Amino acid sequence: MADKRKIGVLGGGQLGRMLIEAANRLNIQVNVLDAAASSAKQISAHDGHIDGSFKDAADVKRLAKDCDIVTVEIEHVDTHMLEEVAGEVQVEPSWKTLRIIKDKFAQKEYLKEHGVPVADSIDLDGKGVEGLKEVGKQFAYPFMLKSKTEAYDGRGNFAVKCVDDVSKAKEVLGDRPLYAERWADFRLELAVMVVKTKDGVLTFPTVETVHEDSVCKLTYTPPRNVSKAIGEKAQELAKKAIGAFEGKGVFGVEMFLLKDDTLLVNEIAPRPHNSGHYTIEACPLSQYDAHLRAILDLPIPQSGLRLREPAIMLNILGGQTPDSHEKIAQAALEHPNASIHLYGKGEARPGRKMGHITVTAPTLAAAEREMQPLIDLVDSQKGKPLGPRDDTESQKPEPLVAVIMGSDSDLPVLRPGLALLEHLAIPFTVRITSAHRTPDWLRTFSKAAASTSVKVIIGAAGGAAHLPGMCASWTTLPVIGLPVKATHLDGVDSLYSMTQMPRGEPVATVGINNSVNAALLAVRILGAEDLGVRERLRVWMEGNETEVLGKDGKLAEVGWEAYLKAMGK
CATH class of the missing domain: 3.30.470.20 (ATP-grasp fold, B domain)
Structure with a gap:
């Protein structure tokens, strides 16, 4: 990259360290202001770093002098000095933003002014223990007592659960500038x-x-x-x-x-x-x-x-x-x-x-x-x-394939495909939803599917077989249609229904009653981005090849008549 601008960072902890890792890939120099041998400096070998404190005005000025942009990895910095150097160097985000955010009560008030929902809070400046007790009456217990500044990882916060906690809270937080916040359940x-x-x-x-x-x-x-x-x-x-x-x-x-x-x-x-x-x-x-x-x-x-x-x-x-x-x-x-x-x-x-x-x-x-x-x-x-x-629940795999059917009478047809999904360790869910008898449920299921773990949907149906087509119109996931042979027309009506979807609403349709191919197509779709799935499919396919070659060898060895006899035909 041709960009030779130098970035100065106030703070050299782990956030600065990971920022430098990203900057190193772009050949961007980052100058860190913090103690010697801080985490960030350990992985950045140049003489632009400054040993000092990001809270010290003179050190901040020294950093700004040799940088094009100054940023922060911690907000507890000297914003007055940043305001002063902002005329000479670009400060991001603005010192005004840092000054508001570092005071958590000011931050909440600012967000409220801009229509952002926050918990109700009360400034406790100049209020002692009695002021805290008044908060308990106004907010009820529990409520949070928080330090306005220098608070992080729970330090500077105290959950006041009852009136007896008030004195202890004040003792723990000492003379910090405080505010109270309504408990968020x-x-x-x-x-x-x-x-x-x-x-x-x-x-x-x-x-x-x-x-x-x-x-x-x-x-x-x-x-x-x-x-x-x-x-x-x-x-x-x-x-x-x-x-x-x-x-x-x-x-x-x-x-x-x-x-x-x-x-x-x-x-x-x-x-x-x-x-x-x-x-x-x-x-x-x-x-x-x-x-x-x-x-x-x-x-x-x-x-x-x-x-x-x-x-x-x-x-x-x-x-x-x-x-x-x-x-x-x-x-x-x-x-x-x-x-x-x-x-x-x-x-x-x-x-x-x-x-x-x-x-x-x-x-x-x-x-x-x-x-x-x-x-x-x-x-x-x-x-x-x-x-x-x-x-038990956390160990249960989230389904990658959803298999839906219009009636439980379709389940026997689905059995071979479901068995294959189990064999290939593909987690799946099986549901009954009819395009005609439960249209609202089908719509709800289809619309929600893309926001779950499901990646592919198999829809099995006989007769008019609108199930996979309607599902496809409500989801962005790939839908595989499985025509089921019904009492009349031998499933040809279902096959035609699934394949004749209007332009823009595709349903990938397999053969009548061929749940194995429906399952395999779903597995191949998953395997496009999951190498583990693809490898399990490869092993299964090699097993098929071995089985067919074995049969061929047997046929060549015993002849067609003996082979048929062994088959009982």
């Missing part, structure tokens, strides 16, 4: 990484985040038990929130999914974020690639932010021994789909983020099965007892 925590460019706002997919002791432990992409519509709603809300701020770059938007399926924005990070680590392996562009491109005004196609396949990210938190993270990384080497990131932080301390592991797989269930032993190991390193776990 959520069922899930979601997050969306947003990319703000000179041309507009883009998003990565919606992610489910799982926290333990107020620290992010896991992310699931796509979220579990969340509809496609809610995922899209979360993305739109995140775009609206970030659209209200000045500047370019990647932002993390954390939100609550309430029990009535409404969404509240919880917090915003004006930088790459823990909930976006999965993008390194699971998306064409990572959040770090996107941040660099956004602040440099380089192209970012929305398709580059898509999810290639489901992913789970597990944070490696420090355990009870200094080498606990290394033991987890060593174990992860045994898992073929696990990508390991260690942050170069030296010895582990309990709860410290030492690295992360991302597992990608064709289905979320497959990723869960591979990740579970590593989750157990992380828990054991923390001294957490592992009790009995009923993981």
Whole structure:
């Protein structure tokens, strides 16, 4: 690349480290302001780094002097100095945005002013214990007591569950500037990484985040038990929130999914974020690639932010021994789909983020099965007892093929195809839905199928056989029609019905009663993107070849008459 602009980063932790990994691939120099030998500096050998503090005004000025663009990997920076240097160097995102976001109460008030739903909050500036008790009367218990600044990973937060907790909360949080927030009774925590460019706002997919002791432990992409519509709603809300701020770059938007399926924005990070680590392996562009491109005004196609396949990210938190993270990384080497990131932080301390592991797989269930032993190991390193776990559901593979039929009388015809899917280890689901007797159910099923794990639909029907055709009109998934021989016309009517679909609504139709070919066609469609499926199909096909060659040899050996006699014919 011809781009020789230098980027200065305030902060040299793991986020800066992964940003440099992305920058190195583009030959872009990143100058880091942080302590010597910080995580980011370890993988970047040049003399442009500055040893110092990103909270020190003089150090910030020194960094800006030798850079074309200054950005952050942590928001707790000296925004007044950034305001001062903004006339000499490009600051992304804007110092105004950083100043608002670093004060979490100001952040909430700003979002409210711009029509973004957030939990109700009360400023507690100048209010003591009695002021907290008044909050309890107004919000009821429990409510959250939060520090306005310098709070992360749950530090600076306190759940006030009853009036007796008030004094303790004040004692724990000390003289920090505080605000109170109404309790959000959520069922899930979601997050969306947003990319703000000179041309507009883009998003990565919606992610489910799982926290333990107020620290992010896991992310699931796509979220579990969340509809496609809610995922899209979360993305739109995140775009609206970030659209209200000045500047370019990647932002993390954390939100609550309430029990009535409404969404509240919880917090915003004006930088790459823990909930976006999965993008390194699971998306064409990572959040770090996107941040660099956004602040440099380089192209970012929305398709580059898509999810290639489901992913789970597990944070490696420090355990009870200094080498606990290394033991987890060593174990992860045994898992073929696990990508390991260690942050170069030296010895582990309990709860410290030492690295992360991302597992990608064709289905979320497959990723869960591979990740579970590593989750157990992380828990054991923390001294957490592992009790009995009923993981029957989590171990059950998500279906890749949906087999639907108009009547249970079609099931005997489907049996050979279903047996073949089982033999080839293709998870499937079988349902009864009639185009004529249950049209609403067929419509609901077909419209929802693409937002599930299902990749292919087989529709079996006799007579008028409208089932696969109607299904195809309501889904973007490939539909395979299986004509079933009925009492009249020997199934020819069903065959014609399925093959004579109008232009624009294709149904890939196999022969009458030929469920084996329907199953094989579904397997070949899956095998186009899953090498494991393709390999199992290859082995099965070789078995067919061996069987036919064996029969040919027998025929040549005994002659046609003896062969027929052995067949009982």
